[in-house]
Every structure is written in structure tokens, then in C-alpha cells.
Amino acid sequence: MIEPKIYFTEKFDVSSKTLSDYGAFDICIVSDLPMFIDPFLLFTSKNSEYQALHDQIVLYLQFLQKKSGKGLSSGDIKNWYHFKEVKQNWLGFTVFGNGGHALGATFANSLNNSLGDILRNVGKEEEVGTHLEKLALVGPRVGRDCVSDFTTNLIKHYLLRYTEKFAREHLREEQCSSFSVPRAVFNYTTETWETRTYFLPELRDDFVLLTPLDMLTRDDTWISREDLLKRFKSLPAAIEDDQTRAQLNNYFSRVFYKKQTIKDRNAAIDRVIKEFPELVDLYIGLKEEEGEEARATSKAKTDDTHDILVQQVKVAVPDLQGKTDFYGKPWTSYDEALERVLCFKDYIENKDGYRVINRAGRPFSQETEVQLFFGLIWCYTDFDVNREPNNGRGPVDFKVSYGAGDKSLIEFKLASNSALKRNLEKQVAIYEAANGTRQSVKVILCYTEEDQEKTARVLKELEIRNEPSIVVIDARSDNKPSASKA
Template identity: 50%
Template sequence: MPSRVYFSDYFGVNEDDLDSYGALNICLVSDLPLFVDPFLLFQSEKEEYHDLHDSIIKYLGFLKDHSALARQDKGLLKEWFFFGEVKENWLGFTFLGNGGRGLGEKFALSLSSHLSTILDSERDSVHLEHVRLLDKGVGRDSVSDLTTNLIKKYILEYTQEFALRHIHESKRRKCGVGRVEFDYETRAWRSRTYDLPFFGPRNQHVLLTPLDILARDETWINRDDLLRNFDRVVESCDDETLRGRMNHYFSKKLMEARSAEPRTEAIEATLRRFPELYALYMATKEREGDAAERRSRDSVEYVQAVFVSQIRRIIAELESRTDFYGHVPDSYEEALKRVQAFKNYVENQDGYRVINRKGKPFSDEMEVQLFFGLIWYGTTFDVNREPNNGRGPVDFKVSYGRGDKALVELKLASNTSLEQNLRNQVRIYEKANQTDKSIKVIIFYNEQQERKLMKVLKKLDLENQENVVIVDARSDNKPSASTA
């Protein structure tokens, strides 16, 4: 049933029990856009979190001591440096699913090459996120995946304790889990057996994650933040002579820069020349650590409000007020019916409030697409998020068997590439997916965006087309002259 999208609903758990336990009410249909930030373990006042952070650093120390050996032996490199995604926590970037890529050879080699710098003996504290400062190809999802793998024993015990207290034994099972705990004597990962909640035809187990180690945006320590605050980091250097040398070198490199982003080029050159700037930056982030906890609370509250509470409310309203979850015999009709129901909900039933972020419009199409995708749960059709069939990913493909399929492309009117997308992109997707049936959904939030959108539609002769659905999500929700 559509109403069983979330952990509490599926397992018959009181939400108050989840809240008091401090766990996220995960979605069992799609990953939620949250990530584990190891800095929150470091910053926390909980002793158990400090122990977890110390265990991460201990393992990094082992990797440092044995990295040369691992680079010579592919098997050891795979055993010690490769990690799969812990998809059972339902966190991350995957839409309408929970399957990710995990941490393969590229990440393993990057980590091994930077371990000596990360574990600088002159620093009192060490942060896993340091690898993100040294390699711009390492993202927050990689740091989150590695952290989750290295604290997996804690997450498993945390989930098992809740399950034994609150979940009926008919919805739990004992299962063996691999790579739970590293044995430093045998230099190998051990498996363990846990009594965990499970669901679905494949008996997939589920893991709960504490709210207070989650963040929605970047990890607290990250490269973009360092670049933005470079001047402040330099000024934090107590050594006046060294500070002067840093500023002089940066100014020189800025004058010599030839790239499209001269400031970034000059900063990166200065970081290479003065690697002690990394330590200064991390010390600054440690001093401001309380803000990391506040940001984490705000971001988690936002995700819970928008992607849990409001989605659940919408699903309940659509079930009770409409035939949104009814079956129709054609994928295009099914998709168009749901898109029109979504439009009606936003424009006429105060639904515009839920696709605005704290009174402001969604600025990220991924958020709107996730929101829209979640309310499709329960359809008898096969709905895939961004299937890539040779010419790039489309937002949604709706199908019923091999020959019956339609595409849904959802965009914000503020998208700078909107005209190009409407002219070319969907046609390319249609060809790649072997269908001529597609629907374009375009959301606008103010009159300026509406005027821009109508101008583009007129230019492309797409006005008053059935398969071009315009959604008025203005916060004042005034009647719009737009038609769909």
C-alpha cells in the first residue's frame, strides 16, 4: 500500500518511539538525501561517538602502515581499501531505490596516496574528511559510505536493540552480515549475526541511523568551504612572518593565473606550497564545531518535514480524495493522470506549500524530482528514476510491459537550460527509450519565471500542449493564466 512508504508504517512502530530513540524514520522506497558526517562523531559529547571516531582513525593508521603492501597486492588492496555501499540505511543519492556504487579502486588509490598527509603526527586531532581537501574528486557520499562501513558494528547493534524492543518477531530475522569488525591480529574483516527488521520479497534487512550524526549538505570539513574561506584561514595563522609569506605567494600566483577561475587556481597553488594551511583550516572548523551540530539538526529537521511528514500527508490525502493510485491501462494515460493530479494538488489544495523550502522555492530540481517520485509509490506500473538507455538519463520512465512506456521530464522554470531541454533533450530520450510518448512538467515559483516560461513555450510552439504541464507553485498561489 502507498501508506507503507516509511519504516514506522511498515513495521507498525510508534513514531514517538523512533523519536525518543533518536533514529531517522527512513523511507523504504527511496534513499533520503542525508549523509553520515564523521565530524559530528568528533564533535559530539557522547563518549560512544568519540570511541567510534577513534576507531576510524585507528583503521586509517593500519591502512597507512600497510598501504605500500596493499598497492603491490590487488587482493589486499581490495580487502582493506574497498568498501561497498551500506545500502540498507536508505541514505544517499539514489532515487526510487537504494542501490549505490560503493567505494572502488579509484577511491582506494586516492585514500592510500593521501594517508601520510591525513595522519600528520604534528596534529592533535585527525579527520577523515581531510581526504576531501586533498582530492576534489572525493565527494560527501564517499566519506559517508566509508564512515558508515567503519562504524557498521555500532549501526547494526543500534538497529538490533530497537528492533528487539519495538518490532514483532514476525518482521525480524537473524541474518549474517559481512565486514562488520576488523580483526587487527588476522588483518581480516569478520562477519556477525544480528536480529534485524526485514521487508520485501527478497527479505532485505533494514538499518536505522542516529539523527545526530546526519547532515544534508556538505560535510563540515570540505574543499569548497576551504576555498570560500581561504582569506580567513590565512589570517588565523599566528606566525606573522609565515602569514606574510602565504599572502605574498597567493598574490603572486593570482597575477600569474591563466585559468577561467584565477582565484581558485591561486588558492590551490598556495595550498600546495603551504600544506600547513589544511591544519589551520581544520582547527578553525573545530573551534566552530557547535555550528556543525546546529546545521545538522536544521538539515535533518528539513528532510523529515519535507520528505517524511509532508510526503506521508500528501499520500494519505491523495488516497482518500482522489483515484491517484488507481490503475489505468496505458502508461502515458497513467503518467498524465498523475501529473495532472500533482498539478491540481499544488495549485488548488495548498500543495504549493510542500514544494517550497521553509517558505522559499526549491532551488534544486533533484529535490522536486525526489518529492514527485515518492508520491508515485503504489502504482501498478513500473516507475524507474533516471534510466540511462544510451543517451543520458531521463527523470522518470513509466512502463507496463515491454511495449508500453512513457517518459516524464520534470524541470524548474528557473533552469537556465530550459529552452534547450524542451527543444532537444526529451526527443533524444524518446529515441533512446524507443517511445514517442513523453510529458514535460515545468514548475514556476514567481511571475518572472512564469513570463520566461511562457516566452520559451511560445517560441517553441509548445503552448496549450496536453503533454506540457505547467505547475504554478507561487507561495501566494494566485490564479495563473498558464494552461497545461
């Protein structure tokens, strides 16, 4: 069987060291990885090229600021405010592919409104720098993916030249092609986006785009709404003026109260920001002071993601291929789903696979990590596999299908999940109804003896101990004796 080539280095026959020395992230070429470009890392970087890129972002926002109040035509709005996702960098939320969402009307309206509100002084701030992330601070409609996608579009020319340089230095000519890339550079004289031609790595009639590691983060950008919400009540303490601080504390005492729901608290914060918009700049000033921490934190998250979703997957794929029949192709979607899960179980329990679903000797702490890992090693299949399709009643981990009439589901849970019993009892039945399928596989991952005991108890209480579609995986590292002691 041909060995699957999942990552850039494998597909283009480049050593990991060569790519690492160049400073680029080893992207997965079958599925986006949950990494994002953080514009704050450009702002706080000591690299003059990155600082210039951040200046370019500010320049474009200033251009939009000048145009925003002039009754723009629908064509101008689409040309200047709408952007397609730059899918060729293989970063973002999409799993089993790279086709994300464009920055359409919702983003355009949020950006245009912000230019008359929170970004009204763009490029002219007195005490703090200009930050595109302000878009994400007021209201939940613009998240890290939108900020990252917008940033990627505005620095696309740099990423294209960065990738072209690597291609010319390290790839063979037959691995690359010349591509005319639309909307590569904005021309401020003609006020239009220009198409440029680049020599780039070719993948399935499209190009591939590399991204420097030190631009990337996982989770939220450093300046984010989630972080603002968490530390909002502590902001008045950072105000030096006694009178202003007292005024804010008095206002806070009227809008925040005990036993307030999260929804009501967040709505109250939005009201306070409208009343005291200077709090946003205060928050940003505090984040700017933590620039060194931002770089260190982002690097740690990026390194961790690379170790788990690149290095450990690279270990698991050939190991699974050699030790199991994981890459066989059963006849139905349920057979496919169950057989893959059972092979995964055998690999984890009996063939030292438990090592690759741990990070530095510690268990994966989130179900999403297990889901991503399983999804990446199961990427070469004749079946249509979608991760977390939300078809009406919330997202399920995987839906496996072959045509409209053959569909099955896979749901992963950590045994440590406090809602394990409720989920087993109700959740998958709801998912099955929403996805029009009668078959599903439930996978429970146990990292400790307590996990094992809890799972056994729950299955007994629900009278489903012998249900073949429920697969319990023992991932305990302390329960794997060597062959000489077994």
C-alpha cells in the same frame, strides 16, 4: 486500495514519536534519502560513544598506514581497502531503491595515496584532530558519499547494535529475524573482518539499519572540498606569522588572476596545497573552532529534510489517494507519466496540495526538492521508474519504462529557472534521443504571478502553448480562495 507504506514507522507499525524519542531517522524503505553520516559530527560530539567511534576510524586508518608501504597483495587490498555500500540504511544518492556504488578501486587508490600524503601523520597531528574528510579535500574523486560510506562501514557494528536494541524494545518478534552480517567488526589480531549475528527488522529478505539523527547531515560534510575551495583565498589572513603570511600572499598573487575560470582556479588551489600542505590543517583548525555551528547547521538541515521528505510525503500520499486517481495504472509509459503528472497538478491546484510543496510557507527553492517529493509519492507502480538516468547527454529527472520498447521521460523545471526557455527548446529533445524514446512530459512549477507570466510568454514564443505534454502547475499559495469565496 492498500495504502502504500513508504517509511520505517509505517512498515513496522511504530509511532513517529517512539522513533523520534529513540533518536533515529525515519528512513524511507523504497528509496534512499539524500542524507549522509558526517564523521565530523562524531568528532565534535559530546557523546562519549560517538567520540569512541571516531577513535575507531582513526585506529583503522593507522592500521592501513602501517600496511600501506609493504607491497600489498590484491587480496589484502580488496579486504582492507574495498567496501560495499551499506545499503540497508537507505541513505545516499540512489532514488527508487537503495543499490548504490561500492567503494572500489578508485576509492582504494585515493585512500592509499593519501596515507603517503595528506594522511601521512594520521593519528599524530599536533595542532588539529585526525579527520577522514581530508580524503575529500585534494581532488574531486572522493566526495561526501564516499566519506559517508566509509564511515558507515567502520561504525557498522554500532549501527547494528543500535538497531537491534530498538527492535527488541519496540518491534514484534515476527517483524524481525536473526541475520549473519559479514564485515561487521574488524579483528586487529587476525587482521580480518568478522561476521556477527544480530536480531534486526526484516524487509524483503534483508535487514533494515537505523541511524541516529545527530550523526546525519544533508549536502556536504562539515569539512569538505567545496567549502575549502570557497574560503581558500582567505586562509592566509588567519596565519599569525607575518613572514609566512607574506610568502603565501605573494604566491597567491602569482597563481590566482582575474577572469580565471573555475576549473583553472581549482587546479591552482590544488597546486598551492601541494606546495603548502599546512594550509589544510589551518582550514581544519578553523572548522574545528566552529564545532557548535556544525552541530546546529547539520540539525537544521536534517530537520528540514525530515519535514519535507518524510512528514510532508506522509501527508501527501493518503491525501492523493483519497482525492485523485494518482495511483491508477494506465496502459503505456507515456499514459502513466502524463496521468501521474496531471493528477499531481490537480492535487496541487485544486485540493490544497500546494501546502505540501512549500516549506514553512516558502516555496521549494530547488528543482531537486520537487523531483524528490514527486518521486517519493510515485513509488508504487508496475512501471520501471528511474530518477536522473544519465544515458549519455546529462541526467533527466525521470525515465518511465515498461520493457525495452516503451519508454517516456519526465522533466521538472521551476519557472524561476533562468534557463527555462533554452531548456524547453533544446534539453528534452536531447534527452529523448539519448534515451531512445519519442515521448516526454515537461512539468513547469509556478510559485508566483511573475512565474505564471514568464511561462506563458515562453510557451507563446516557442509556439507550444497547446502542447499537451507540457504541464504547467500553479503552486501559488496566494491564489487558492476558500470554497465559500470561490
